Amino acid sequence: MPVVVVTDSSAALQPDLVERYGIRVVPLHVLSGDADFREGIDQVPADLAGVTTSAASQNELAETYAEALDSSGGCGVLAVHISRQLSGTWEAGRQAAQTFDGRVRIIDSQSTGMGLGYPVLEAARAASEGADLETVYRRSVDVASRGHCLIIVDRLDQLRRGGRIGTAAALLGTALAMKPVLHLVDGRLVLKEKTRTTTKAMSKMVDAAVAYAGLDRTAVAVHHMHAPHRAEAVAQQLNERIPQISDLVVTEFSAVIGAHVGVGAVGVVVCPEPVAHGDDGDSSTTLN
Structure with missing residues (x-):
């Protein structure tokens, strides 16, 4: 089984690409009053004035990493996330990954939108070609550094x-x-x-x-x-x-x-x- 790639919803990847490469997308959160909307899963309000946002939690990320690792057959998981300067998601992911003994690697894309999406797609393409976790990691980092x-x-x-x-x-x-x-x-x-x-x-x-x-x-x-x-x-x-x-x-x-x-x-x-x-x-x- 190939390495599985995980990202978060700020990448705004097209659904057909997510499906084609089997990318796992963890939702970030939009908070409006007492309501918590998971981006990409729940119907987020059209009017975003006055709302706040929240990172993916450590538990959410750990659960997704575990499922992805199982799907990879032990080949490993590469998680590429929104800049740590813009969201707490990367830090939550770093903490979650510590429990997987190096089989889950984390990249801070230092970006968002397709600045995140392009290194995610590069990682997914490398994984689909049968590359190992280290190679998938390096190719994703290379593309992230170019954006x-x-x-x-x-x-x-x-x-x-x-x-x-x-x-x-x-x-x-x-x-x-x-x-x-x-x-x-x-x-x-x-x-x-x-x-x-x-x-x-x-x-x-x-x-x-x-x-x-x-x-x-x-x-x-x-x-x-x-x-x-x-x-x-x-x-x-x-x-x-x-x-x-x-x-x-x-x-x-x-x-x-x-x-x-x-x-x-x-x-x-x-x-x-x-x-x-x-x-x-x-x-x-x-x-x-």
Whole structure:
């Protein structure tokens, strides 16, 4: 049996890919009043204003890891999760994995959305080819290290309240009607550039994505929160300006991420592809 790959619902993977590769997806939680909605399982409220979110618990992760390990026939489990700077899920997973004697390995993707999804898919492809746990781990880490995630939001209030961005950056976003371009650095959401309009912010985000892509074959994802027209416009520009797009997907943010970025947010994930796969590689810079 192949290695089984586990992730969490913030990856926003397409259901057909989850099914094709047998990926196990642990739900994150949306909390509204006394109600606890498991993303991807329960019907999450359409209006996310005022809701809070919660990581997957250690027990939830341990149960999923145990089921995945059993399905692997003992070959092992690779769990790739949302950045530890954005959620407590990775830490809960690390604690849960300690009971499996090295047969469950954990990666902090230092990202979310398809910044998480691409290393998950790389791991799943490697597993489907019969790679052992160490090789699956290395290939996933390699792809995670290549990803770049950019985002623009209409307002920074929700990110500030949720602790996903510093107070100083949040104040900058309201000063003089600034529209900042944000990006993930070492898993943390920080300011990349400030602009005065949403149009300029989107243009700067596209420019940065094109620069990150370079001339290599590149997978690109455009995420949005109830802003399909903005997302399609960004996707069209990226498709025209990145010559070697190998995959382009446009999809909504997961509800858990959407609760923090707010309506109107648009994000881009750019992930240049590795030239070739190999079993050699230094995992000293691994993301866990």
